[in-house]
Amino acid sequence: MVTGASTEVIFGIEPTLFAGSLFVLTYLLIITEWLNRAIIALASACLMILGGVLTQESALQGIDFNTLGLLTGMMVIVGITKNCGVFQYLAIWSAKKVNADPWGILVMLVIVTAVLSALLDNVTTVLLIAPVTLLITDALKISAYPYLFAEIFASNIGGSATLIGDPPNIMIGSAVGLSFNDFLINLAPITLVILPLTLIPIYLIWGRKLNSEAEHRQQVMNYREREAITDLRLLKQSLFVIALVLVGFIIGHDYHLQPATVAMSGAALLLILNNLPLNAEEQSKTVHKSFCEVEWVTIFFFIGLFIVVYGLESTGILEKIAHEMLAFTNNDLQATAIAIMWISAIASALVDNIPFVATMIPLIESMQESFGGAEQIMPLWWSLALGSCLGGNGSLVGASANLIVAGFAERAGQPIRFLPFMLVAFPLMLFSIMISSMYLYFRYF
């Protein structure tokens, strides 16, 4: 039960009713996209406090600053790194590695997207890979659709492999105290299986027909990937800092270093290295530009959401729902894990996975006692992580990266429509969840 919560709600309304109604309304408004989700989350958070469910102090307790710090730090690092052209270099290098063979390029871009999404921010990864993809497919005179479709899947699958790959994992890791290595050991193996298996239906649907004439392939082969690197000094600095940050994530847990500290330290170091040679005026512009790369809309959305969920948690509703869930699964850990995975996957396909995970975290924490302790419920966390991350592949609205790619495809004149995408993506997502369920069963039960 949350401490420091107020019990005097406005107009004498029952706290559970007020918080529950506000939460449902918040969720519905986020789904309908009638208003920007950050605005909705912030407004609801304020109402939780103004309405008396929480005090300002207790509301601040509900904010997971580790998640915010990790997200912000990584966004700064990626925002600076992208200026050196390394993403474009990787995409072109990989395309030339397979002699500009259309199917080979698709596979290589999938791998590049998955790896980058695992280590860096999903949205930035697809924002940088999608334009190069279009460039290459335009040169080959083939449709970009299969490539963009595959990259959506790659970003969500890759993102599910590590602590930092996807916001749901960051939130779960932070709430439970899981380390970078915990995610690597428990989730990376299954993503290495799911990714190639996902390519099979993509090959059967589109891959077999991908073809390009030799002269068009030569156009791609003529690209000089080395010249995509526009700032070699920045490249070296960025790679150095990213390597340090990754080492920090891997060993940090043993030294009681939280991921946010590692990420923000990396961001600070890269800012120093990047700005040291500049004069004060140039530094001012560069630093301003670097901080503009942070998705503040996402950050404020998280802040508001944390407070809203904390307010709900303070009324005890989530504990009650947790007990109902346990009753439904007969207090069986295996059944509960499978149920969480499938429910998370379908919910994440249809609605934003971030508010869903934010709600599920305290719910699962409430189950700890029933299952005999924190160690016992670990499979539930992996279920939630896999379900919510992979579920994002189920529809265009399932993940932010999906919408980014869809928006890009629209501007490129090759729109990815909601229903046609879902007709292929949803079954493919269910397939990945089925594999994950088998993995969960064999690994933890």
Next chain:
Amino acid sequence: MSAASLMDPNPTVLKPTDIISTAAEYIMQHRYRSLPVVDEDGCYMGVFGVNCLLRLVLPRAAIMEQGLESVPFIHESLTDLHQRLREVENEPITICMRSEIETVPPDHPMVETLLILYRTKTSIPVVEPGSCKLLGMVSYWDVGEKILSA
């Protein structure tokens, strides 16, 4: 003084059915930066100019919103660029004309009109309020001539 006093009331215009090759040749021949596109009723639709031609020869991924910020790794020849233009030369100019250019009414204040000209870096259509009829174009040359002869 207003936009009406700066504009050329009889600008050369293009039709929406003109094809790119014809329009491009005309622009190149007369060294026009851009020309307005009007339909058969004289209704302003957009502008077509050298910037449109550049857009047609540049890789799509480089010119679109949130596209590639730089393309130093592309080393195409003039022949490659011409080939890209040839692929669309029989398409109507409407596929790449710019319709988002800010227009002004004839009574728009002169200095404000000049500021818009400065910021948009292209000739400004003067359009009749309430309808879409093109009344004239304000170009750098017209403005320069009128200021210097004042």
